[in-house]
Amino acid sequence: MTNSKAASFPIGKLSIMLAVLQDHEWRKDVEDELTAKGFRFTIGRVGAMDIIKVVTAIETAAKNNKIIDSESYREIHAVYHAIIEAIQSIGRGVVQFGDILRTVGLTFSIVRGKMDGALEHSGEWIAVCVYGTIGAPKKGFEHEAIGFGFNHI
Amino acid sequence: MTNSKAASFPIGKLSIMLAVLQDHEWRKDVEDELTAKGFRFTIGRVGAMDIIKVVTAIETAAKNNKIIDSESYREIHAVYHAIIEAIQSIGRGVVQFGDILRTVGLTFSIVRGKMDGALEHSGEWIAVCVYGTIGAPKKGFEHEAIGFGFNHI
Amino acid sequence: MTNSKAASFPIGKLSIMLAVLQDHEWRKDVEDELTAKGFRFTIGRVGAMDIIKVVTAIETAAKNNKIIDSESYREIHAVYHAIIEAIQSIGRGVVQFGDILRTVGLTFSIVRGKMDGALEHSGEWIAVCVYGTIGAPKKGFEHEAIGFGFNHI
Amino acid sequence: MTNSKAASFPIGKLSIMLAVLQDHEWRKDVEDELTAKGFRFTIGRVGAMDIIKVVTAIETAAKNNKIIDSESYREIHAVYHAIIEAIQSIGRGVVQFGDILRTVGLTFSIVRGKMDGALEHSGEWIAVCVYGTIGAPKKGFEHEAIGFGFNHI
Amino acid sequence: MTNSKAASFPIGKLSIMLAVLQDHEWRKDVEDELTAKGFRFTIGRVGAMDIIKVVTAIETAAKNNKIIDSESYREIHAVYHAIIEAIQSIGRGVVQFGDILRTVGLTFSIVRGKMDGALEHSGEWIAVCVYGTIGAPKKGFEHEAIGFGFNHI
Amino acid sequence: MTNSKAASFPIGKLSIMLAVLQDHEWRKDVEDELTAKGFRFTIGRVGAMDIIKVVTAIETAAKNNKIIDSESYREIHAVYHAIIEAIQSIGRGVVQFGDILRTVGLTFSIVRGKMDGALEHSGEWIAVCVYGTIGAPKKGFEHEAIGFGFNHI
Numbered sequence A, B, C, D, E, F: 001m002t003n004s005k006a007a008s009f010p011i012g013k014l015s016i017m018l019a020v021l022q023d024h025e026w027r028k029d030v031e032d033e034l035t036a037k038g039f040r041f042t043i044g045r046v047g048a049m050d051i052i053k054v055v056t057a058i059e060t061a062a063k064n065n066k067i068i069d070s071e072s073y074r075e076i077h078a079v080y081h082a083i084i085e086a087i088q089s090i091g092r093g094v095v096q097f098g099d100i101l102r103t104v105g106l107t108f109s110i111v112r113g114k115m116d117g118a119l120e121h122s123g124e125w126i127a128v129c130v131y132g133t134i135g136a137p138k139k140g141f142e143h144e145a146i147g148f149g150f151n152h153i
């Protein structure tokens, strides 16, 4: 059974698969597992030279898709730091895109739910994954990159 | 046909899948595609508090598995910078593990081959992906993370 | 009345005062306000060239003084990131002490409680403040510095 | 006597108290000690998403209030690096505000004078402290932070 | 013989001399050695508060002067990372100019050729050196700085 | 006349030439200019995987050669920050050598004196330049790099 294949994917891996698989048929298995586990999740896309647009796109998607409560600063603080971690992760040492003449074309995923593992009662966590291309603002003059942030929520 | 499913995975995504899928049955499809494309690749594991052990483990795996020519400084320079990018990527703003009391348990993949896409003749590239857990040196007090580096070789 | 003087100090400012005031008589007012508000707090000292000792000292103080539940990874994750922020804050661009030949002599405070302000229901937060000297490992060849980290818990 | 209470505050601590106390009655004691010691000091406020506005506001206040000689590059160099340290300190790992969708509302203090301590003849130093809120550009969706820079002048 | 004096300069040193010597008579010796070795090289100038202008100026000079093949993403990737390294190098901890109120007036050099040394067959490398002033946007309120990046190409 | 050739070299450029030229005959002209201008200067070498050894070597050379007054914290603070800037500059984004499996073999120069230029009365400054190789701890598997720090003293 397809669903069982992905049964052991923890929350972070699910967010990675979601961002990476895009239209691949495996994505259905990933989404099935997310649903079966009761996780909240969403996928979006953003292309930008300005980091602020990437932060805004992900934060807005988290709010609009009810991954977080947009009235709760606590939840916004949690997702914000996960987003910044994901941007630091994809930036690899420089937290800048357009300022250093690189543009990004990203698919992002946000997943909220419990962590698997040895510990019970650890509450909910939020994973943000960004996958796509980073490079010069010219078609084909770019390469792949992935970033990931994680936080308790 | 299973193989066709993964047919569109570019080099970076293949390295991500390789590091993330571990014993999942999908990994065979990924390896089949890597083989079909003539890519050189390897997978390894490393757990450490010292970054130097992570760098050494990945660089040694690249040499021992003939992903790179261990006599060529040029190739070692290429993989070295891809490794450092991957470590910056998983570190999310701090290029330190044990120094700030965190340990990592990582599966890493190295993939070498041509980039897909609009451009011909762009030669070979190398992708390094690290996936696993990062956190306190205590079982279960850690969370997932992923890092990725990429370079021309 | 002395106590009323400090009545408007929010959680972060209380942690700053706690770390900075040391034996000054104003500290009693700060502690009175902390107690009146039902905040959990502690103060400690650490001198080190290794960041790991600073992280360990603060994290251990948080556990031993019941500021956080030492069995909860969620709470440890929250205080850990607040500690790292405080170290980045005092490091001012370099997250290293002994590696670059500087030593620190720090008083640290940890405060946990509700945030004041416009928002209700935002739950508990944790503030970590480190204050002291940073400089050469030679008496008097050092200057003051302060660092601060903050997180939802 | 109130003044004696603060008698042992060194230059950095005075700058921290000045930035943090705002309208609290303790501030008078701090200002009295600053005056008694012959220190030059000033306080200002700046709210911004652009770091350049924060740098400019502090540097301009230092010049306009004669904390530094605005015709001396040497003095401007000293205060500039203290300002950048303070911004790195409040930024905690990322030297950006608006670019990553965060805004700051800061009170800053600048203090210039001699360092206390074991060493004589160490000349004058300058402390820059920034205290306030950092967070989303939405009332209440922000938390406290402090930053501190220090330099010989 | 003048030319022999510089005979032992490796590629990086040649790029440094080229950026630093400007109109000094020694520059001719450096250029003679570059020519004798068959290295491709160019010199340019850029003054800016925006990093993107510096990156663009150097990358464009590399293309226009045929140091790299502007149709090859591989070569652009190589020079891009060398440029970013040079900017990190001159920035000394902060990869920002105008954002933190500093401007740069730079002479840059780009040199492409073989590395000298113990190893044969290591192919071609590219060195980017930037030298000039960094400081406040006011004549004379600035000081010298140098940055250097290096990559295989 | 040879001496006149270098007559226009400002302090930073003199430190760069001193670190880079080594046994080249031009070095004499550089030293002549340094002497003519009344600058204090020294040259040293250090090979290390630990940053602390590099910092110590440069700081010790500054003290032993009377470039700075080893009893003055003020002067040590000035040279210390110039050294850290030089290390950040040569590190290009990562302030680590051995921790990320790279070693350095450096020639360093320290120059103290007045700045040339439009401004009078700007007092003394200190330049620290490091030039050499950085790379794997294996002969020939390394490339050139340069770093530079500057401060008022």
Ligand SMILES: [Mg+2]
Residues within 6 Å of the ligand: A150, A151, B143, C077, C081
């Ligand atoms: Mg974490």
Ligand SMILES: [Mg+2]
Residues within 6 Å of the ligand: A143, B150, B151, E077, E081
């Ligand atoms: Mg790249």
Ligand SMILES: [Mg+2]
Residues within 6 Å of the ligand: A077, A081, C150, C151, D143
């Ligand atoms: Mg925060």
Ligand SMILES: [Mg+2]
Residues within 6 Å of the ligand: C143, D150, D151, F077, F081
């Ligand atoms: Mg200092």
Ligand SMILES: [Mg+2]
Residues within 6 Å of the ligand: B077, B081, E150, E151, F143
């Ligand atoms: Mg390199």
Ligand SMILES: [Mg+2]
Residues within 6 Å of the ligand: D077, D081, E143, F150, F151
């Ligand atoms: Mg400077």
